[in-house]
Amino acid sequence: MKQFTGYLLDLDGTMYRGTERIDAGKRLVDRLADAGIPYLFVTNNSSKTPEQIAEKLQEMEIKAEPSQVMTSAEACASYLKRKHGELNVYAIGEHGLLTALESEGHTRVSEKADAVVMGIDRQLTYEKLADACLQVRNGAKFVSTNADKAVPTERGMLPGNGSLTSVVHVSTGVEPLFIGKPEAIIMEEAMKRLGTDPSLTVMVGDNYETDIMAGMRAGIATLLVFSGFTRPEDRAWQVKRPDFTVTTLDDWSV
């Protein structure tokens, strides 16, 4: 088996389930750290900062620094900076997104935005959506951190950012550019951060539709682990297969 020199790691379903650690995930990270192989946690979460996510991992004794976490909010902010420079941005989102945009030098504005950026916002209002529509109709680029339709919570499945984004999409007729998994953009931003060669980088995750599709679209190797969302009996992953599948990450040698 190829020796990979860079690992992109999914979180929920791969490192933990909700608040419960997946021990084989922790052990993979330990092996990577021991071998000095660079790794980056890649998450569609746009509401939290990398510091908050690293802290959650550290509490589970999974080795993670904030610089080893890439959120869809960070990927969005860095992608916009790299493609278009520092922008005036109208943002709908939570702390993680607002922080990421500011960190990359973008300026939040309430009108005359160069770009409208949407991430999940539990304080969403009609007024925010109205302002987003007006600015997209006015020519602002339309970017969304991720297309997640629903997010699991203790109350049940609540609206994800993809469903919120649909308001502006449907109302204006303008297609958003999505950044997070299963898009390749977040993979590409992650590899720029990690500094690894795509031909020697592998994306590891439990969700065929997001993690594995993102890796495939970015043209990198993919490892599907059956510890979360996708089940061995599911059809989808068997049609266009990941490079590798394992039942548990304990079966994977770095």
Add this chain to the structure above:
Amino acid sequence: MKQFTGYLLDLDGTMYRGTERIDAGKRLVDRLADAGIPYLFVTNNSSKTPEQIAEKLQEMEIKAEPSQVMTSAEACASYLKRKHGELNVYAIGEHGLLTALESEGHTRVSEKADAVVMGIDRQLTYEKLADACLQVRNGAKFVSTNADKAVPTERGMLPGNGSLTSVVHVSTGVEPLFIGKPEAIIMEEAMKRLGTDPSLTVMVGDNYETDIMAGMRAGIATLLVFSGFTRPEDRAWQVKRPDFTVTTLDDWSV
């Protein structure tokens, strides 16, 4: 030409443009009133009550009683009552929708709803959308007053109810049942109110995509007037033509 014994009349673009009366619309209503021919104003508006809409028409000296106005909110409430009886309803919407639901004997609830009903709500929040998603996932019927993508305002085109409804549709995967134009349901509810024979009823409007399509889907005669949205040079109406077209309603004899 056939003598129609019932008229369904669109409002915006047919009777007025924004706050400006279309005089030929008023004169058609006068002729109908003088001839004793029943007519009903049919609007996708779900935020206002029929009283409010009749008042606006009366201020323009267009003859209208509240009973001569059918909003998509009323059509929604009466359709649900006729199909399913009085329901426990989780409603997102404004005064017009909430009033219409109560008038038909439905009860507004915050959980364990039989139906989720959506109309435009300028006080929309994430929490309202979350509750709607939870109840639709829990098996509640999913009904929406109309699929309007955008509403014209002084600020520009703001999100319409169709775009707001897409959040719940996209997030849950459940298709909403739309009530308003271009659906036939609002036509059918209007004819029940008017008590006229469909074969002798005509739908009059300026918008091919909504007014005329609704009439066609309901199997009634249609009259397209070029006083508003649809232009004589547009292709769509020329492919599947309305029964009648006029430049101004002054050209129409009742």
